[in-house]
Amino acid sequence: MTDLVHILPSFPLSAFAALIPTIERHALTTTDLLTTHPTDLAKRTQLPIIDLRRFLAAIQASLSDDLTPSRPLAPPPSSPSPPENQEEQEDEKEPKNQESQEEQEKQPRPLTSVTSDEFISTLDDGLDAALGGGVPVGHITEFTGESGVGKTQFLLSLCLAVQLPPPHGLGKQALYISTESGLTTRRLAQMLQGNTILREAAESGTPASLDGIHSAVTPDLETQDHILEYQVPVLLSRHEIGILIIDSVAANFRAEFERQGSHGSNMATRSAELTRLGALLRDLARRHNIAVVVANQVADRFASSTTPSTIPRSLAMRGNLSPSHQESPLASRSMPPPSTIPNLSSTPSSSMPFSFFPDDEPATSPALALDHQQRWFTGWGDDPRSSSSLKTPSLGLVWSTQISCRVALYKRPVYGRPTRVAAPITADDDFDAMSPTLKTWRRWMKVVFAPHVAASGQGIENATEYEVTMEGLKSVKKDKVK
Incomplete structure (x- = not known):
């Protein structure tokens, strides 16, 4: 048995x-x-x-x-003795209402409530101000950007900041789940030694340490699902954990589903798995009152030369769309194959005009096209004057609907003249004294959408510039001359 x-x-x-x-x-x-x-x-x-x-x-x-509650349950309120007369009952009416109101405030909040006034700092005042106080507790926050822009630096800062007492942290531990490589303890040690806030906390007796970070590696999607669904809830119930980090959320999904063959069924299965993952992470965030932070990769997005607004309906009905007219893979999958589109030119002629719509009438409004709408929730392409390359956060629109806050990180190169060399340059040397060389990178942080703070707006004019230093992240003032 x-x-x-x-x-x-x-x-x-x-x-x-x-x-x-x-x-x-x-x-x-x-x-x-x-x-x-x-x-x-x-x-x-x-x-x-x-x-x-x-x-x-x-x-x-x-x-x-069956688990023992971490806090003792409040004793049930004792029933007061009935008043002797009506005057005593009226005198005691107001204190009773006050006591009942105080008892209601002491009751624990339901699991679906989210504590919106708790935040985890990035260990920099300028970045915290741009994020509306920091990373909110009870929500799923995503940091997305190119490789080398500093996504992992944000996550490591949060792992240390959550161990600090308020207002910088919660006085709790961190759980770091990596899908690509292990936890970089050497970088964490550098931040512990160099960051001013962390040093002051250590001197005051509330230090952050590597012992306060639980880590795990999930090399495949099956391992990731098993850890999140079974092991993480047990760990959250046994330890005081304030933040759950996944770095990155897209690695296993891109490895499992972006393969050759059966593309449509793979996309449908991936969408279902992403929806299930989002529901699981939201439940963990609300039930255990923790912050869930994920890092996401990006992919290049190429603007099509022909948008749906320039394709007449009559041409679309004839089925004469060439591959260059297809705006995106979503559009190509939603269209029927050419063999299933009837050839209207072979039908008998009649008194009715050949096309139901004039050739100059657009098939769809440009405002309804995905290429136009995704600029408002991806973080790239919302500024028509920008000449930078367009990016799209991985996992698509399905994953965008699962998160509460998206923070986009940008980087741009800074070029300069090459430095002079001491040795003389000969004709055999492959050296161009006039060609620019890469000096450094400039980085910006931008809030795309969030429930607790307004979006940063178009482009990077209102974005917060930051640097990655030995002590961690550091915001750059706008009046600083580069």
Whole structure:
């Protein structure tokens, strides 16, 4: 017989009477049920995966109910003695209402409530001001940008800042889940030694350390799902953790789903997995009152030479669209293949005009095109005067609807004249004294959308410039001469 009855004596076995005999026949223990993916359990037991998920959810709920609360429960209010007369009842009416109001305020908040006045600092006042106080607790915040722009630097700063007491942190630990490489402890040690805020906290007796950071590596999507769904909730219930970091959220999805063959089915499966991941992270953020921060990669976006506003409806109806007219992969997948489009020119002529629409009438409004709308939630392309290359955060529109806050990071090169060399230059040397060389990079942080702070606006005029130094991130004043 399974050990579920011994571990959870109060578990309602009668509700899952159809599953228990099969589970006992396969000798599955409670540990096996909690550490094995539901898909593997369904293959092993030949039971419906929906019933198994409900069964596992009931086990997790029972385990959570048996955990000892971290704070003692408030004693039930004692019932007051009935007043002797009407005058005493009227005199005691107002104090009773005050006591009941105080008792309601002491009650714990529901799981769906989000504490919007708690933030985690980036260890820089200028960046915190641009973010509206820092990274909010109870939400999913995304930092997206190119490689080398400083996404991991933001995440490492948050890992140390969350350990500090308010107003910079929460006095809690951090959980860092990496999908690409391990936790860079050497960089964290540099920030601990060089950052002024961290040094002052250590001198005051509230230091941040590497021991306050839990880390894990998820090399594939299956491992990532297992850790987030089963191990992370247990870790959050046993430790005082204030932030969950995933670096990066796109690596495993791009490796698993962006393959050759069956592109449509892969995209549908990826969309379902992204929706499930977003729901899981939101539940963790609200249930445990933590901040969930993810790093996201970007891809190049090429503006099409022909937009839908310039394609007449009559041409679209004839099916004469060439590959150059297809604006994006989404548009190409939404259109039927050319073989299924009827050839209107072969139909018998009649008194009705050949086309239902004039050739100069656009097929769709440019405001409804994805190429126009995505500039407002991706962070790139909202400034028509900008000449920089367009980028698109990975995982597409589906993932954009799962997050609460998106912070875009930009970098641009700074060129200068090459420095003179001491050795004389000969004719055989491949050296151009007039060609510019890369001197440094300039970086900006921009709030694309967020529930607690206004967006930064078009372009990078209102964005916050920052530098990556040995002590961490440091904002740059606008009046500073570069």
